[in-house]
Amino acid sequence: MPPARRRDAERNRNRLLAVAAEVVxxxxxxAPLSEISSRAGVGAGTLYRHFPTRESLLVALFDARVDELxxxxxRAGDTHRPAVxxxxxxxxxxxxxxxxxxxxxxIDLTRGxxxxxxxxxxxxxxxxxxxxxxxxxxxxxxxxxxxxxxLCIALALAADDLDQAASLIAxxxxxxxxxxxxxx
Amino acid sequence: MPPARRRDAERNRNRLLAVAAEVVxxxxxxAPLSEISSRAGVGAGTLYRHFPTRESLLVALFDARVDELxxxxxRAGDTHRPAVxxxxxxxxxxxxxxxxxxxxxxIDLTRGxxxxxxxxxxxxxxxxxxxxxxxxxxxxxxxxxxxxxxLCIALALAADDLDQAASLIAxxxxxxxxxxxxxx
DNA sequence: ACCTGAACACCGTTCAAGT
DNA sequence: ACCTGAACACCGTTCAAGT
Numbered sequence: 001m002p003p004a005r006r007r008d009a010e011r012n013r014n015r016l017l018a019v020a021a022e023v024v025x026x027x028x029x030x031a032p033l034s035e036i037s038s039r040a041g042v043g044a045g046t047l048y049r050h051f052p053t054r055e056s057l058l059v060a061l062f063d064a065r066v067d068e069l070x071x072x073x074x075r076a077g078d079t080h081r082p083a084v085x086x087x088x089x090x091x092x093x094x095x096x097x098x099x100x101x102x103x104x105x106x107i108d109l110t111r112g113x114x115x116x117x118x119x120x121x122x123x124x125x126x127x128x129x130x131x132x133x134x135x136x137x138x139x140x141x142x143x144x145x146x147x148x149x150x151l152c153i154a155l156a157l158a159a160d161d162l163d164q165a166a167s168l169i170a171x172x173x174x175x176x177x178x179x180x181x182x183x184x
Numbered sequence: 185m186p187p188a189r190r191r192d193a194e195r196n197r198n199r200l201l202a203v204a205a206e207v208v209x210x211x212x213x214x215a216p217l218s219e220i221s222s223r224a225g226v227g228a229g230t231l232y233r234h235f236p237t238r239e240s241l242l243v244a245l246f247d248a249r250v251d252e253l254x255x256x257x258x259r260a261g262d263t264h265r266p267a268v269x270x271x272x273x274x275x276x277x278x279x280x281x282x283x284x285x286x287x288x289x290x291i292d293l294t295r296g297x298x299x300x301x302x303x304x305x306x307x308x309x310x311x312x313x314x315x316x317x318x319x320x321x322x323x324x325x326x327x328x329x330x331x332x333x334x335l336c337i338a339l340a341l342a343a344d345d346l347d348q349a350a351s352l353i354a355x356x357x358x359x360x361x362x363x364x365x366x367x368x
Numbered sequence: 369a370c371c372t373g374a375a376c377a378c379c380g381t382t383c384a385a386g387t
Numbered sequence: 388a389c390c391t392g393a394a395c396a397c398c399g400t401t402c403a404a405g406t
Contacts, residue, residue, distance in 0.1 A: 154342030175359025
């Protein structure tokens with residue numbers, strides 16, 4: 001277990017995360033760190049002690065959301081047939097990304113980073129759904145989970161609202177899936 | 185015609201653009217403006233006089249590339265059948281975007297801006313190809329040119345190299361196109 | 369062990385003084 | 388008409404001094 005933090009340190013950390021959630025929601029993931037520390041009522045150095053990089057703050061901030069998305073993938077895989085599960089999860093992914101300002105950027109940002117690789121966690125979760133869909137023959141395109149997540153992130157970042165995202169996903173989906181209603 | 189610029193002003197403008205091309209290629213579209221002005225051997229104020237915003241500098245920088253892409257669309261439409269023309273042009277778009285660091289960001293950035301809307305120019309060019317493809321029945325998805333460009337930008341930004349971009353485009357394409365080889 | 373906040377560095381932006 | 392470059396503002400980052 002991690003060495004016990006002092007009570008004031010723990011309190012400051014929580015406060016910083018709560019304030020960061022507000023500030024990032026308002027002003028995006030590039031919001032001034034000084035605004036976060038000052039609104040939290042702590043010195044600049046305290047923010048740095050707890051979160052040595054902006055990335056580490058964002059990761060801590062979105063950690064729970066990433067967990068949710070991974071759990072959602074497992075749940076979808078358990079309760080739906082492969083095609084429905086994957087498609088529904090992709091939609092959920094972009095819904096989360098559009099709701100939580102900065103989530104998609106953070107996942108993209110941490111790709112391949114030594115510690116706290118959010119992209120890897122998400123990709124592992126998506127890989128289950130993708131495998132199942134490919135084995136069931138509903139996804140015929142040769143994509144790996146990495147490309148799939150990359151695609152979802154791209155669509156989320158490209159879309160201004162959920163409607164646009166949904167329509168882009170529909171296109172991507174029919175590109176991934178075997179054609180369900182072939183025409184001449 | 186525009187009021188004639190003084191010769192020194194003209195020279196500084198050209199110098200700034202040439203240096204900006206280098207710096208943006210090296211360090212991306214967020215590169216420090218101070219680096220551009222100092223490398224060009226002019227004062228900070230001179231950069232500001234010619235290009236009041238970073239956006240205006242980037243637009244001037246990529247103007248020729250945007251023209252090329254528009255011209256390429258016309259050419260493709262004239263020389264190929266609709267399906268080939270659109271698909272080839274999409275590939276060309278991402279190739280340009282991957283080669284010229286900052287091009288995709290700039291197009292995205294200027295979307296809807298009052299002056300110098302690169303996205304609008306590109307979209308107008310793409311609309312021709314898209315219309316033709318839809319009328320020929322090779323593109324069945326209900327997309328407009330705006331969504332198409334958004335998609336291309338997203339794919340370009342999501343991909344690390346041309347291979348990745350090409351495979352994402354392949355997926356997107358089979359999502360856009362009527363299925364050429366229907367299966368059960 | 370942890371915090372504060374002043375100090376420094378960096379970059380964007382403006383503008384008074386020059387040519 | 389245009390340029391220079393110092394001055395200012397803003398933000399990230401560090402660190403000496405405090406508890």
